[in-house]
């Protein structure tokens with residue numbers, strides 16, 4: 001079928017297999033162009049199909065020749081209906097890994113469930129024995145708790161006060177005010193259940209108890225801090241409470257891993273266009289302004305540049321891993337540069353529908369967003385028939 005983007009709100013309902021392949025191949029080329037990293041050899045990536053998780057899988061495989069197991073929750077294709085982009089990304093990744101002689105297998109299912117954890121452990125035991133790096137990169141709006149069975153839904157709300165500020169509808173370019181009423185205590189608790197550190201700790205516990213973590217194994221989860229303008233809805237809002245919990249969980253996991261000499265880290269990454277971040281009010285306007293400034297000064301990075309730098313300049317340097325006063329790795333350093341932040345704050349004050357295309361990088365935002373779904377890549381013939389039914393060979397699908 002001919003596949004075109006079909007937008008609904010902040011998601012795109014279709015994705016292009018050839019375009020997703022191009023997206024993955026571009027990222028592989030980038031990692032290869034930066035040279036080898038003396039990095040991990042056997043890696044589990046939880047949330048491996050898009051965004052930072054996909055970039056972590058690609059960097060591990062093509063930067064360090066690592067064998068990778070990827071866990072994700074993606075929609076497989078059906079006749080006349082495209083798969084979700086993470087599915088096609090993973091297909092392309094596995095094909096490229098196979099060509100390069102690298103082990104790569106994937107598990108599609110709910111990572112919050114016991115079943116997916118058990119399947120993953122079985123696969124590690126059967127194929128890899130032990131792993132030396134676990135990347136935890138889930139972004140999800142819901143989590144069914146594996147013990148209580150309760151379905152928790154996360155919310156993106158301020159705490160205490162109603163929040164009003166600018167936001168942009170990145171499809172239309174219209175800048176308007178958005179008002180978000182404060183959350184309830186239950187909202188905070190639910191968001192922490194979904195995006196906090198409990199599931200990360202459960203994974204590490206299960207892997208450790210099963211004996212599938214190598215001596216000195218490391219685990220890294222991703223967090224975000226961001227600027228003052230997004231603080232009420234992000235870092236000081238419900239999601240920020242979840243990130244506080246995730247960051248605190250790193251210390252608990254490090255204690256648990258002491259017996260194998262392992263360590264847990266949180267890496268604070270840059271704000272980027274991903275499916276997860278497009279859903280957060282205010283963030284798209286901030287990202288449009290940030291991109292403009294960082295591109296002008298030559299410091300702009302996407303997921304792959306961020307993660308390649310995280311591996312090569314932070315995690316695997318043969319020296320101590322540098323952390324901030326709260327024990328976090330900072331790869332958002334270029335974003336949080338005070339000069340950059342000062343410029344964003346200035347632009348923010350004057351941003352309107354009329355001037356955003358000039359003062360911000362709305363075009364870059366839109367193009368990155370389309371790219372997430374495999375659209376807008378040079379070298380892909382979008383007018384040609386594409387086979388939506390391509391499937392990942394050997395994919396383990398876990399249905400509860």
Ligand SMILES: NC(=O)c1ccc[n+]([C@@H]2O[C@H](COP(=O)([O-])OP(=O)(O)OC[C@H]3O[C@@H](n4cnc5c(N)ncnc54)[C@H](O)[C@@H]3O)[C@@H](O)[C@H]2O)c1
Nearest residue numbers: 047048049051052072073111139140222223224271272274
């Ligand atoms: N995007 C940003 O600007 C940004 C910045 C800093 C940190 N982060 C953090 O990075 C992490 C990853 O975010 P992203 O933006 O790359 O998100 P993303 O939406 O691109 O990726 C999410 C991944 O999680 C998987 N997933 C979701 N629910 C799942 C489930 N129930 N079971 C199995 N897999 C599931 C998806 O399949 C996908 O692989 C998050 O913790 C996020 O907070 C994001």
